[in-house]
Amino acid sequence: MNEKKPTRDVYEAVADPTRRKLLQLLADVEESPLNELTIHFEIGRTAVSKHLAILKEAGLVTSRKVGRETRFKLNASPLKEIQDWVAFYNKFWRARLSRLNQLLEEEEE
Structure with missing residues (x-):
């Protein structure tokens, strides 16, 4: 198994309220595409995507491509x-x- 070591501190990743809300949203579903996550915020898709990237760098979120869509999943460990x-x-x-x-x-x- 080839797992990447997180490149960002988990404390730093959860310090932002937007990222905490993203984690909470992902905890309620198996996985979710970016557009479904974005509707819960008053910020744009690009900003939500940047927050997800930070969570991914901390190992808190995984993603997979399904066609043109990227789906995100919580990794709570x-x-x-x-x-x-x-x-x-x-x-x-x-x-x-x-x-x-x-x-x-x-x-x-």
Whole structure:
């Protein structure tokens, strides 16, 4: 299997609200052509295409040609990196809040 290594950081790719919306739209369907994605935005087809290119560079989107049309599909596996990063801080804050709660309870006694 010849997989390309992503050339763009996944955090950078999801930093933009338009790209996050594209990911959300692609999560709801098997795959979608550019023209069907474009109707959800107030920006042009070229701008949507550029956002998709960034998502593709991060490995979050794959594409395939069907005739003259390019269809895009979500590849959510790179999002695991973000999930793991958020999980670390979730654990961090749960521990801190638990300790604060414990201190407050001790103070009430």
